[in-house]
Amino acid sequence: MARKQVKMAVVGAGIWGENHAMAYANHPLVDLVYICDLDADRAKALADKVGCASTTNIDDLANSDIDGVSIATPDHAHKAPALRLVEAGKHILVEKPFTTEVADAREIIAAAKAKGVKLMVDFQMRWHPQYMAAKHYMESGELGEGVMGYARLSDTIHVPTEMLSWGSASGPEWFLFPHTMDATRWILNEEPVEVFARGSKRILKGMGIDCYDAVQASVQFERSFITFEACWIIPNSFPTVVDNQFTLYGSKGCIELDSKPGIAISSDRYKYPFASNSITRYGKPFAHFYESIKYFADCLAEDKTPESTGNDGLVATAMIQATLKSLTEERAVKISEVLG
Ligand SMILES: NC(=O)c1ccc[n+]([C@@H]2O[C@H](COP(=O)([O-])OP(=O)(O)OC[C@H]3O[C@@H](n4cnc5c(N)ncnc54)[C@H](O)[C@@H]3O)[C@@H](O)[C@H]2O)c1
Incomplete structure (x- = not known):
């Protein structure tokens, strides 16, 4: 080639x-x-x-x-x-x-x-070995068709308060849901149909960061229904900056994935390291x-x-826009309403 x-x-x-x-x-x-x-x-x-x-x-x-x-x-x-x-x-x-x-x-x-x-x-996440394995097992037919799932991706409060200077212009939904919503759609090979969401704006708003603390979105796909959670207020004492859990029940089997990296450090506190430079080696x-x-x-x-692709990006954006519309209007929102 x-x-x-x-x-x-x-x-x-x-x-x-x-x-x-x-x-x-x-x-x-x-x-x-x-x-x-x-x-x-x-x-x-x-x-x-x-x-x-x-x-x-x-x-x-x-x-x-x-x-x-x-x-x-x-x-x-x-x-x-x-x-x-x-x-x-x-x-x-x-x-x-x-x-x-x-x-x-x-x-x-x-x-x-x-x-x-x-x-x-x-x-x-489409290049994450665990998510690639989940995609492989769904594709292989071993798990049957998707039925129900749960995807949590949340950050400690360090992310909106110390790491990012633009938290108010984003939120856990824009920062974290793109990962889980796209990965789940990719693994299921199903399109999203409808979203119903609940969220809370209290803690970060009180600190001058005008965004959601936490959002939970229930998404109906063509066959499967999935609960997505994203939260930006986990205490900094949590052992990892990113809390990531994924469970998918199929008609014949189930996938469980958790993001513990397989290494724990106990020094100033107990922690799971998450830093790219900690795994830079041999130049x-x-x-x-x-x-x-x-x-x-x-x-x-x-x-x-x-x-x-761009279309994958568009669908993830539509899912999050529908989530926000559901939060504002307190009703279930069809993806077609935001896709137009
Ligand atoms: N793939 C992942 O896991 C992952 C993780 C973290 C962040 N991100 C994404 O990466 C993007 C950047 O996040 P970050 O954490 O690096 O933010 P950051 O605040 O650390 O960096 C953003 C940089 O962009 C610069 N900037 C802003 N507007 C610009 C413009 N118009 N032209 C040129 N520079 C401009 C800012 O000065 C800043 O240096 C976000 O979309 C974020 O969601 C992805």
């Missing part, structure tokens, strides 16, 4: 943008050319770390000969850089959530189609979440159409 060298850039030099930069910097077929961030110091610090140029001006990327760009700006700020780069003919990998409006997702998909560029959404980063990013570079190098 013909594989060519590709030139890449990253927009957004924050926590996750750094993971994109690390994945590209360690990919044998990638020349990482630019890091772009509105904050010049952040852009330069990451560019110096991975050995490339930095800029605060996205036009420098648009006007360059780079092939593809990762967009790792905050949840609500994916659309403008995505459209600017697609318009310039660049392939894009957009962090989850693809967009926070169905209409914006449609606009990016249409622009990418018109320009003939590749568009992938970074649903990294390279090792973690499943680099795999989706490397895969996007492979698709460019091999001129293949990536999985984890």
Whole structure:
């Protein structure tokens, strides 16, 4: 198979943008050319770390000969850089959530189609070994058809209060549901039909962060019904920043998945480590979440159409938009109501 060298850039030099930069910097077929961030110091610090140029001006990327760009700006700020780069003919990998409006997702998909560029959404759970195994066992028929499931992905309060500066513009639903809702839809191979949700806005709002503390959404898929939970107020004493549980009952069998990493550290407190740099060794980063990013570079190098598409991003956004509509209107909301 013909594989060519590709030139890449990253927009957004924050926590996750750094993971994109690390994945590209360690990919044998990638020349990482630019890091772009509105904050010049952040852009330069990451560019110096991975050995490339930095800029605060996205036009420098648009006007360059780079092939593809990762967009790792905050949840609500994916659309403008995505459209600017697609318009310039660049392939894009957009962090989850693809967009926070169905209409914006449609606009990016249409622009990418018109320009003939590749568009992938970074649903990294599709590259998580446990979720890949769950998908495999559903596909194999061993578990029968999906019946009922439970997917919890929650963070300690550190995430909205200390890690992210833009919690008020997002929330546990936009930050966490894209992962579980997309992974579940992917594993079930069923489309969502209707959502009924409940949520609470008290604790974070009282701290000046205007977003939900916790949201529970019951989603009816074509056959299966799944409860999704996302919460941003787990005490920091919890042994891991991310609490992740997934159970799926099928007509012939069941999958149970829990995210304990198999290593516990007891020092200042008892904890399960969750940090990409704790698993950087031999000069390279090792973690499943680099795999989706490397895969996007492979698709460019091999001129293949990536999985984890704009439409997958659109459906996840529609599920979350329906969740929010259900919370506001206190009723079950059909996905078709937000998809239009
Ligand atoms: N796949 C995952 O597991 C995972 C984990 C964490 C975050 N994320 C996603 O990655 C994205 C970034 O999150 P983060 O935690 O790195 O946030 P962050 O706040 O650490 O970094 C965001 C960066 O984007 C920059 N920025 C904002 N608007 C910009 C623009 N228009 N052009 C250029 N730079 C801009 C900010 O200055 C900041 O440096 C979010 O969408 C988030 O949901 C994904």
